[in-house]
Amino acid sequence: MVSKKKLFRETRIYPVIFMLIITIIFIGILATFYQLSIDKVTLYNQTQLKRMVLRVFEFPTENIENDFTKYITIQEIESLLYYEAKVDSVLLGFCFPISGSGLWGTIQALLSVTPDFEKIINIEIVNQNETPGLGGRITENWFKDQFKGKILIDNNIVRSFVLIPENETSGDIEINQITGATASSKAVVDMIYKNVKKYSPKLRAEL
Amino acid sequence: MKKKEIFITSAFTQNSVWRQILGICSALAVTNLMLNSLVMGLGVIFTLALSSFTISIIRDLIPKRIRMMVQTLIIASYVIIVDLFLKAYYPEISKSLGPYVGLIITNCIIMGRAEAFAGKNAPIDSMIDGIGAGVGYTIVLLIIAFVRELFGFGSVFGIPLLGDWWTKWSIMVMAPSAFFMLAILIWIINTPKLKRG
Amino acid sequence: MNKIILKQKMMNKVLYALVPILLFSIFLFGWRILAVVLISNIFAFLTEYMFIRKKKSGKVSMAVFVTGSLLALTLPPAIPFWMAAIGSIVAIGFGKMVFGGFGMNVFNPAIVGRTFIYISFPNAMTMQWLQPFTKFPAGFAVWQNPSLITTATPMIEFNNSATFTKLPQLFLGTISGSMGETSAILILLAGIYLILTKTTKWQSMLSLLISFSLFTIIFYGNNPLPFLLSGGLMFGAIFMITDPVSMPKQKIAIWIYGLLVGFLTVFIRKFSLFTEGFMFALLLGNIFMPIIEFGLSQIKVNKNGK
Numbered sequence: 208m209v210s211k212k213k214l215f216r217e218t219r220i221y222p223v224i225f226m227l228i229i230t231i232i233f234i235g236i237l238a239t240f241y242q243l244s245i246d247k248v249t250l251y252n253q254t255q256l257k258r259m260v261l262r263v264f265e266f267p268t269e270n271i272e273n274d275f276t277k278y279i280t281i282q283e284i285e286s287l288l289y290y291e292a293k294v295d296s297v298l299l300g301f302c303f304p305i306s307g308s309g310l311w312g313t314i315q316a317l318l319s320v321t322p323d324f325e326k327i328i329n330i331e332i333v334n335q336n337e338t339p340g341l342g343g344r345i346t347e348n349w350f351k352d353q354f355k356g357k358i359l360i361d362n363n364i365v366r367s368f369v370l371i372p373e374n375e376t377s378g379d380i381e382i383n384q385i386t387g388a389t390a391s392s393k394a395v396v397d398m399i400y401k402n403v404k405k406y407s408p409k410l411r412a413e414l
Numbered sequence: 415m416k417k418k419e420i421f422i423t424s425a426f427t428q429n430s431v432w433r434q435i436l437g438i439c440s441a442l443a444v445t446n447l448m449l450n451s452l453v454m455g456l457g458v459i460f461t462l463a464l465s466s467f468t469i470s471i472i473r474d475l476i477p478k479r480i481r482m483m484v485q486t487l488i489i490a491s492y493v494i495i496v497d498l499f500l501k502a503y504y505p506e507i508s509k510s511l512g513p514y515v516g517l518i519i520t521n522c523i524i525m526g527r528a529e530a531f532a533g534k535n536a537p538i539d540s541m542i543d544g545i546g547a548g549v550g551y552t553i554v555l556l557i558i559a560f561v562r563e564l565f566g567f568g569s570v571f572g573i574p575l576l577g578d579w580w581t582k583w584s585i586m587v588m589a590p591s592a593f594f595m596l597a598i599l600i601w602i603i604n605t606p607k608l609k610r611g
Numbered sequence: 612m613n614k615i616i617l618k619q620k621m622m623n624k625v626l627y628a629l630v631p632i633l634l635f636s637i638f639l640f641g642w643r644i645l646a647v648v649l650i651s652n653i654f655a656f657l658t659e660y661m662f663i664r665k666k667k668s669g670k671v672s673m674a675v676f677v678t679g680s681l682l683a684l685t686l687p688p689a690i691p692f693w694m695a696a697i698g699s700i701v702a703i704g705f706g707k708m709v710f711g712g713f714g715m716n717v718f719n720p721a722i723v724g725r726t727f728i729y730i731s732f733p734n735a736m737t738m739q740w741l742q743p744f745t746k747f748p749a750g751f752a753v754w755q756n757p758s759l760i761t762t763a764t765p766m767i768e769f770n771n772s773a774t775f776t777k778l779p780q781l782f783l784g785t786i787s788g789s790m791g792e793t794s795a796i797l798i799l800l801a802g803i804y805l806i807l808t809k810t811t812k813w814q815s816m817l818s819l820l821i822s823f824s825l826f827t828i829i830f831y832g833n834n835p836l837p838f839l840l841s842g843g844l845m846f847g848a849i850f851m852i853t854d855p856v857s858m859p860k861q862k863i864a865i866w867i868y869g870l871l872v873g874f875l876t877v878f879i880r881k882f883s884l885f886t887e888g889f890m891f892a893l894l895l896g897n898i899f900m901p902i903i904e905f906g907l908s909q910i911k912v913n914k915n916g917k
Contacts, residue, residue, distance in 0.1 A: 222477040229472075229484060233491040240495050244502035251505045310885075311588075338584045341733060387734030390885070581691075585731040594705065 263302050263319045263331040264292045284409060298322045303406060304333070307398030310390045312336035314345070314398060320359060324411050330354045330399070342391030350392075353382050359403060367400045417542050424531070424546030430523040431554040431596075432603045437523035441555055442592040443514050448571045451559035453507050455552025457496045457515055459545055462524050465489045466532040466544030473533050485528045486519070493518045523547055558595045562586045617670035617713075624810040625677050625850070628801035632684065635797055636790045639743040640688040643755040644790050647695050648683040654699035655679030662708040672713040674856075678702055681721040681850055684791025685843060686728075688741045689755075694732055698724040718897045719857045726890055737886065740787040781840035792846040795839075802849035811853035814862060818869025819848045826877035844876065847889040857897050864904045871903075872896040 215221060257275040258268050266274055278299075280291045289303035302319035314335045319328040332346045344350060358379065359366060370384040370392055377383050384392035430436045437458075444454045465488050469476075476484050497515045500508040508515065518524070527547050532540040563569060566586030568576035585591045636644045655675045663669035682702050686695055702724025707716045729736045741755075780786055784794025792798075805811045823844060824835035831838070839845060852858070852872060859868050872892045879888030 216477070222480045225475065225477055226480060226483065226487075230487060233487055237491055237494055240498055244498045247502040248498070248505075251502075255505075338587065338733070341584060387738055389737075581732060581735075583731040584733060585727060588730065590730070597709075 259317055259331050259333060260290050260302055263317045263329045264299060265329055266292075287406065287409070289410070292319070300328050301410065302328075303402075303410070305398055305402035307394055307401060309335060309337050309394040310342050310388075311338065314391075314394055316395070316398065318399060318402070320403075324407055325358060325360050327354045327357045327359050327399075330395075332395075337391045338388065341385065342388040342394075344385045344388065345391055345395050350383075350385060350395075353377065354399070359399075360407060365400060365404045365407065368396045370396060417539070420539055420542050421546040421549075424527070424543045425550040425553075429550040429554070430526065430547050431551055432600050434526070435600070436526050437521045437551055438596060440514055440517060440521055441551070441558065441596060442589055443517075444511055445555055445559040445592050445595070446562050446566060446587050446589075447510070448556065448559045448563050450507065450511055451555040452552070453500070453504070454511060454514065454518075455548065455555050457493075457500070458518055458521065458523070458551055459548030460496055461489065461492045461518055462527060462544035462548040463541050464492050464544075465524055466527055466540040467537050469528050469532040470535060470537040470540035476533075481533070482525075485525060489524050489528070490519045523551055554596075554599065557599060558592060561595055562591055566591075617672045619673035621810050621855070622673040622677050624805065624808050626680065628804050628810075629680050629684065629791070629850075632791045632794065632797050632801060633680075635784065635794050636684070636688070638751060639785070639793065640741050640790065641744075641753045641755040642751075644688055647686065647688075647690060647692065647790070648680055650692050651683035651686075651695045651699045652676050652679035654696040655682070655703045658700045658703040659708060659712075662704070663712065674713050675703060678707070678720045678724075681791075682724045685721065685725050685789050685846065687736060687739060687788075688790050689739045690735055694728050694735055697731075698728040700724075701727040714856055716856055717901075718894055719851055719854045721854075722851060722890055722893050726894060729890065743785050743787055743793070745785050778837060778840070781837060786841075788841075789843060789846075792843045795845050798845045798849050805849065805853070811849075811855070812858070812865060814865045815852050815858055815869045816848050818866045819852050819873045822870040822873025823848075823876055824873075826874050830877050830881045842887055843889050847893065851889070851893055852896075857900070859900050859904050861904060861907060864900070864907050867903050867907075868896055868900055871899060 254271055257271050257279075260279055261268050261271060261274055264278070266278060268274075278292050278294060280293070282289050282291050287303065289301055291301055292299040300319050300321045301324075302317055304315065305318050306313055306315045308314070312335070314337070315333040317331045317333060319330070320326065321328060330351050332351065335343065335345060337343045337345060357366075357368070366380055368380055368382045370389065371377060371381045373383050373386045375383065382392070382396055424430075428434065431438060431441060440454065440458075444450045465485075468488050469485055472484075493516065496518065497508070500511070500515060527540075527544055531543045535543070560570060563571075563586075564575065565583045568574055568580040568582060583591075633644070633648060652675075655678055656671060659671045659675045663671060679699055679702075682698055683695060686698070702720045705727075706718055706720030706723030707713070710716045782795050784797065786793050802816060806813045806816075820839065824839065827833065827835040827838045852869065859865050872889075872895075875892035875895050876888040879885060879891055885891070
């Protein structure tokens, strides 16, 4: 018996069979784990996105699932995904993903605008790799809040915001930059300008 | 060897990072925050313990020629489990660790322990060896992360220790500083040994 | 003093060349400049001494003071003293001693130190500049020029609004900027002195300047002159790229090295969000230097073989 087994282990087919069996076992284990956790993972990712969209339209985020289905509809135009917010069938505005290059990597954000595309409602940073504590401060509320209500398109011309030092009072087209992170502040401003310029004709034509 | 000896050998005297200079890629990547380092360390301990244990159980069955493939398969499975677990239950930490949990697969320490120890020793011993190596790795991570978080953010485990007067060192938050810290750590630990000859 | 300091004539000449630049910088920004230079040098010396004290016949090389002074002169005039000290320690410790001391370093130590603090403290390194004095006795009468401005070296101004300061000003150097980089004419004179005394190789300076001008024309489509005169390029071309240790030895390799650094400087200035590109360009050039030299020697061997 022993010698027979040894012989089998020396055959060429043995490693193949062994690998096959062990692969099946481990894939089985993994599949089980995957099934157990996948719902939670996708749920989390969706909620995260929904929370962002709600926040960018300044809805409360306590009741994400309900509010999202109630107010937001997802639209698509020429493979650009954007969101539409309606309260009691009155159009509140649009929100679309924008991105641009920052100091160390790509910055991704959601920008919401009024239906006539003239004013910014809000901006949310979704993803960024800026220097923590400096450029990373673009996610701070005081910085993002500056964009609220700013006029974006004036007489069909897309406005480009001007950066001024952090502690000065800002006017209509001015944004206070983050001290020590001019590049990251500029990246956000440029990103808004470029994306709006690119998407606004398409979206406005659609309306 | 006694169990305690196995543990101490693999955790300290033959520490994977500062004695064997293994697994430094992830040591460089995730050490900007203490919390991230701790989670990463726990993930590695878990993977090391179970993969060493599993490989040791089937060590006599594994054909010599394809043993690397088998080891990688087993290690990868445990790593994916850790990754899924974090994604499902601690999504925030999973996000900040980024791809590095998945990259535990390529952490040379695990393969190293499988090759050097688990392939020749009994399952329980292998498991202890794995835990030891993981603990040694985690200690290194925590030491580097302590310095980096303190200098870079002025805090430890997210608790601010240094006040507003502290000028934050941005470089400490970024990956390059880990090279400096790791080099200094290895230097400090190995200098007395080198002097003795 | 002779017991601990290894004399190097070449290095002395570089130091002499730096004196007028230092004086002019004091004229522009005040006596504090001198303090920064001294602190940087003291810490550079101490760092090398700590590494070398236990070695037999261990002497601190004169080059330490060149590194210390060069590093200090690339810093903004309002830099806190402790940051200059850290820069100095990193420059000598990590830029030079860990590679084995004088003659062994792969990178230009002063640039290593500067990069370290540039990335660590972007606020102090890129945001706080001093308005220069222009009338005598200017900085010689005060400790520090009080007019702190938050942005606007000529380089930063160009990056923001694409307009340049007037050429004569750039040439004379009555502009804001890092301590030693402002005056193009003094730097050029220093360069001529260094070439005439055969302290440095002119090939590296020239190749860098040519390649920088060429690629500026290609990438910006502009007259390269203001680009040459503003920022740290001129200072780098005369004092940094000419570092005899981190520079290649063969003539052809030096030309390639200069061209590469010039190209990278323009490339980084143009396509990244960093204002100044020379620092990173030189470090990258240093990295590629050994492989360039190796490649050239291989070509030579092949030719001889045939």
